[in-house]
Amino acid sequence: xVHTFYLNxxxxxxxxxxxxxxxxxxxxxxxLNKFEDKLPEEFPTEILDELSKEYSREELLEVxxxxxxxxxxxxxxxxxxxxxxxxxxxxxxxxxMCLHISHDCNLRCKYCFASTGDFGKGRKLMPVETxxxxxxxxxxxxxxxxxxxxxxxxxxxxxxxxxxxxxxxYARSKEEEYNKKFRFTVTTNGVxxxxxxxxxxxxxxxxxxxSLDGRKCVNDNMRLAINGKGSxxxxxxxxxKLVEKRLEGENKEYYARGTFTKNNLDFAQxxxxxxxxxxxxxxxxxxxxADPSEPYAITEEDLPTIFAEYEKLAVEMIRRKxxxxxxxxxxxxxxxxxxPCAIKRLRGCGCGNEYVSVxxxxxxxxxxxxxxxxxxxxxxxxxxxxxxxxxxxxxCSNIYTKEGCxxxxxxxxCSGGCNANNYSFNKDINKPVKLSCEMERKRxxxxxxxxxxxxxx
Amino acid sequence: MEHIxxxxxxxxxxxxxxxxxxxxQASCQSAxxxxxxxANQECENESRKGNK
Numbered sequence: 001x002v003h004t005f006y007l008n009x010x011x012x013x014x015x016x017x018x019x020x021x022x023x024x025x026x027x028x029x030x031x032l033n034k035f036e037d038k039l040p041e042e043f044p045t046e047i048l049d050e051l052s053k054e055y056s057r058e059e060l061l062e063v064x065x066x067x068x069x070x071x072x073x074x075x076x077x078x079x080x081x082x083x084x085x086x087x088x089x090x091x092x093x094x095x096x097m098c099l100h101i102s103h104d105c106n107l108r109c110k111y112c113f114a115s116t117g118d119f120g121k122g123r124k125l126m127p128v129e130t131x132x133x134x135x136x137x138x139x140x141x142x143x144x145x146x147x148x149x150x151x152x153x154x155x156x157x158x159x160x161x162x163x164x165x166x167x168x169x170y171a172r173s174k175e176e177e178y179n180k181k182f183r184f185t186v187t188t189n190g191v192x193x194x195x196x197x198x199x200x201x202x203x204x205x206x207x208x209x210x211s212l213d214g215r216k217c218v219n220d221n222m223r224l225a226i227n228g229k230g231s232x233x234x235x236x237x238x239x240x241k242l243v244e245k246r247l248e249g250e251n252k253e254y255y256a257r258g259t260f261t262k263n264n265l266d267f268a269q270x271x272x273x274x275x276x277x278x279x280x281x282x283x284x285x286x287x288x289x290a291d292p293s294e295p296y297a298i299t300e301e302d303l304p305t306i307f308a309e310y311e312k313l314a315v316e317m318i319r320r321k322x323x324x325x326x327x328x329x330x331x332x333x334x335x336x337x338x339x340p341c342a343i344k345r346l347r348g349c350g351c352g353n354e355y356v357s358v359x360x361x362x363x364x365x366x367x368x369x370x371x372x373x374x375x376x377x378x379x380x381x382x383x384x385x386x387x388x389x390x391x392x393x394x395x396c397s398n399i400y401t402k403e404g405c406x407x408x409x410x411x412x413x414c415s416g417g418c419n420a421n422n423y424s425f426n427k428d429i430n431k432p433v434k435l436s437c438e439m440e441r442k443r444x445x446x447x448x449x450x451x452x453x454x455x456x457x
Numbered sequence: 458m459e460h461i462x463x464x465x466x467x468x469x470x471x472x473x474x475x476x477x478x479x480x481x482q483a484s485c486q487s488a489x490x491x492x493x494x495x496a497n498q499e500c501e502n503e504s505r506k507g508n509k
Contacts (some may be wrong), residue, residue: 415484
């Protein structure tokens, strides 16, 4: 399978199954687009005759031989022979956990997927003992995996900060005995940040996600305090202090992470605001996931505007990169050479199999997006249950079981999308959401184009 | 080649030879955890890194 596209003056061909990215001239692009599958040894006469009206036969034959050369080298129309790896993750260890340390929040964001923090199950904080049991669960279910990830999530994790510190201490005390390395991360809205917890986060958390939507008017339209006031003025100085101190320390990773909605389809302006006006150079602004009935939900009619916005952002980033002063936009990050292996790419996040979420009650769910939906409860830390049948169901969900993925050029970049999103919209983890797919494909095209442009001297 | 420039090493096939170790970061596919795109992840397989 080959995907061709034209973007920002570049004619690009992606050989899906090898991952090869080729930049073509227009003649080559036009010629390649005549073929849906492998090129025959002999140039088909009807195609040669047709293109001869626009190009010279000599050049066409020359290009055809170049394309054949790539095909023989396994870089064009290469075979998809990865299906043999689909069962490889069945019975995999559990190595990552989203720990819902707080099912309460001090903001009331309009688009919150967690029902403003309580996931529809009542506001509560996780007891320390439950957190310690979660650590024990990871230690004993992670097999030979050395790196264990634990994300403190909510609600708002800072509302239960003493518990976070006790759980981190407990986990660290077990690392040597079990030969494991915990990588902690936290996602915070910033309201309760202070000097103490900033220092602690910067010392112990490998990554920190700082929720901020961009311009004040945009942020304050959606991210509201309980009293209805916008959060921007409270959180921005705290985030800036955290990042300033963080960059002096060992753990430098962070993301200023925003959500865009139908209300700010000009979201590139929010990206520039976060980067230029606020000084954050690691950032991510992502489309809201919402019921289509919500007035802020992104709908199909918004796609042309969103695509144009992504393209503008990509072009601007190239300009800045060439000047050596660009920020990092998460969704345009792509490693075309040494990224994850194809085996990882078959199923992506590993939710419900390698990755689970644990609630304040010790209930286990496939991931944070399934929390609160009883149908997807996988087990509980107190009674020691774990639904291995459900675990296997997730282990065996991959780009070959998901509707439309096998024949989609983007399959090795999105890995079939988000299972929870698929279930939420289509009531089936194996049915991807068309709208999300469309946006993801555009982002990947932009990301590849940026690599192409940066390789173009 | 005159008409084609390949910009990367096409190594997806080779990645399987020593792949699937599971040491890399979980790549949350939802929009809420800043990790939608698997392809941006780093490989943490020491034996694969050795081939870099």
